[in-house]
Each structure stands twice: as structure tokens, then as C-alpha cells.
Amino acid sequence: xxxxxxxxxxxxxxxxxxxxxxxxxxxxxxxxxxxxxxxxx
Amino acid sequence: xxxxxxxxxxxxxxxxxxxxxxxxxxxxxxxxxxxxxxxxxxxxxxxxxxxxxxxxxxxxxxxxxxxxxxxxxxxxxxxxxxxxxxxxxxxxxxxxxxxxxxxxxxxxxxxxxxxxxxxxxxxxxxxxxxxxxxxxxxxxxxxxxxxxxxxxxxxxxxxxxxxxxxxxxxxxxxxxxxxxxxxxxxxxxxxxxxxxxxxxxxxxxxxxxxxxxxxxxxxxxxxxxxxxxxxxxxxxxxxxxx
Numbered sequence: 456x457x458x459x460x461x462x463x464x465x466x467x468x469x470x471x472x473x474x475x476x477x478x479x480x481x482x483x484x485x486x487x488x489x490x491x492x493x494x495x496x
Numbered sequence: 497x498x499x500x501x502x503x504x505x506x507x508x509x510x511x512x513x514x515x516x517x518x519x520x521x522x523x524x525x526x527x528x529x530x531x532x533x534x535x536x537x538x539x540x541x542x543x544x545x546x547x548x549x550x551x552x553x554x555x556x557x558x559x560x561x562x563x564x565x566x567x568x569x570x571x572x573x574x575x576x577x578x579x580x581x582x583x584x585x586x587x588x589x590x591x592x593x594x595x596x597x598x599x600x601x602x603x604x605x606x607x608x609x610x611x612x613x614x615x616x617x618x619x620x621x622x623x624x625x626x627x628x629x630x631x632x633x634x635x636x637x638x639x640x641x642x643x644x645x646x647x648x649x650x651x652x653x654x655x656x657x658x659x660x661x662x663x664x665x666x667x668x669x670x671x672x673x674x675x676x677x678x679x680x681x682x683x684x685x686x687x688x689x690x691x692x693x694x695x696x697x698x699x700x701x702x703x704x705x706x707x708x709x710x711x712x713x714x715x716x717x718x719x720x721x722x723x724x725x726x727x728x729x730x731x732x733x734x735x736x737x738x
Contacts, residue, residue, distance in 0.1 A: 459540035462605055466544045466598045467525065470551070473594050474521075477587065477708050484715035 510711060517703035524697040532693045541605035546693055548598040549677075550701035551591045552620075557705060558588030559627065559658050566651030569644055578644045579716035581651050583709045585630055591705075592624040607671055615664040616672035623661050626654045 528546040535542035561584035568577035599617065600610045611617065634647045665674045676686050677694070684691065 457540065459605060462541050462601045463529070463543045466547055466601045467529075469597055470547045470594060473590055474704060477590065477704075480586075481708055481711045481715070484712060484719070488715040488718040 510707065513703060513710070514707045517700060517707050520696065520700040520703055524693070524700045527693045527696055532689050535690075538606050541602060544598055544602040545690075546697045548595060548602055549694060550697045551595040551598060553698055554701045554705050555588045555591035555595060555623075556658055556662070557702065558584040558591060558709070559623075559655055561709065562588065562627075562630075562651045563655040566648035569648040570652070575640075575644060576717065578647070580709070580713045581647065582631075582634060582716055583712035585627055585651070586712065587705055587708050589624060589627045589631060591701075592620065592627065596620055596624065612671055614671045615668040616661065616670050619657070619661045619664045623657045626657050630654055 524546065528543055532543075532546075534540045562581045565577040565581035565584065569575070569581065596617070599620075603612065603617075604610045630647065630650050633650055634643060636643060636646070638646075664670060665672050677684050677691070686694075
């Protein structure tokens, strides 16, 4: 694998991780919302 | 804009936006990495453009939403706009960091360095600092109405940095190339297949942004207190003991 492809893989990998982190944040905040709706603190 | 969030979050339409974003992203990755040929000069490293530019575009878009939502908070004193501003700023800050990281990777190949004291790079770093500061200001203690107003003022002022970033390559001598797509030169100086791949990635990022911001906005609206304890007090007529 050439250096260029290592850089490209790194760039796309970081991008995927970033969006995964935002998906996780959304999932967690959705759970908090559901908890609040059910009468939690 | 909780009406928009309510229209999407927790309903099939929100899931549909998320699935559309994922499918478009998968198609974009296939196009970017397999179907589109490498650049004649930069080789395969140029493929980073298909994530670098959409990241920057998404950050701009998010900060424009912060600006509009902040104007809504100040104009209407409407706390429904505040969660939208926060959600957009959260994503915008992350996309700015992603833009810088991908730019460093691309720069290491095309410029021969990970970092340069270049107007575009430095102004984008300042953009990240400004919006991280915006998010920190939101967490300062104080009455909710005052915090919202303070954040809205900063959210409006901060957008000036977006303008600086965008025009930095035209105002100063820069290593960074000038705008390729948003240029008065017609046709745009980019191969048709590369432009199509770039537009597909832009659509994927934009759908992802709509999915995150609307969902996050709905959650913030539901979980955060809308009014401070002071605002929750029962109205007391003038002259009556509190």
C-alpha cells in the first residue's frame, strides 16, 4: 500500500469515527430524553 | 426550531433521513475510492478532497444555522431556537476539527508538511477555537435567559470568522488553493467525474448534518430546563409581597 493510500485510509477512518461519535451522542441524548419522558429526574 | 425537530425526531422521517445519509455515504465512498480516477498531479492523496471539502461545507452550514437560530433567540426571545443553535454548534465544531485533520493529512502529501502558518489553516484553527469558546460560554452558570442571550450574541458575532476563513485564500497570499466550485470561472476547473463525486459526498454530509442536528435539537429541547428557577416563579403583582 502506497503512502497516499495510507493517508486516504487515515482520512476516511477519522471521518467515520467522527460520525460514529456523533451517532453515539445522539443515541445517548435520545435515551436521556426517553428517560425524562418516563418521569425520571 | 422544535417544530422541525418534532417533525423528524422519533418519527419514521428522521430514520429515513439517517438511512438516506448512510446509503449516500456508502455510495460516496465507493465512488470516491474506486470509481473516480486519481488526480493526474497529486495521485491518490487527492481523494481526501472528497471528505475534506464536505467537512468544511458542513461546518459552514452548521455555523450559518447557529447564526440564524441566535438571531431567532434575540429577536423572538424564543427559547425553542436555543437548542437548535447548540446542536448545530456541536456538529460544526467537530466538522471544523475534522476539516483541519484531513487538511493536515492532505497537506503532508501535497505541501510536504502537516502544518503551515497559512491564512486558511490559521483562520480555520481560530474558527474552531471561537466555536469551542461558544460552547463553553453556554455552560457558564447564571440564569437560563441570560445564558441564552449571551450565547446568542456570541453565536452571531462568531459567524464573522466563517467569512474570514472563506475569503482568506483571496485576501492573503495562501498555499491553499482558491475556491474550485464556488468560483466565477465557468466551467469550474475540475473534471466532471470528480465534481460528481464531490457533490455526492456533499449530499451525504448534508443529510448526516440534518439527521444529527434535528435529533439532537429535539433531545436538548426535551431534557434541558426551558426557564430558570427565577422565571418559574409565579407572577406577582407590583406592590404585593413576594
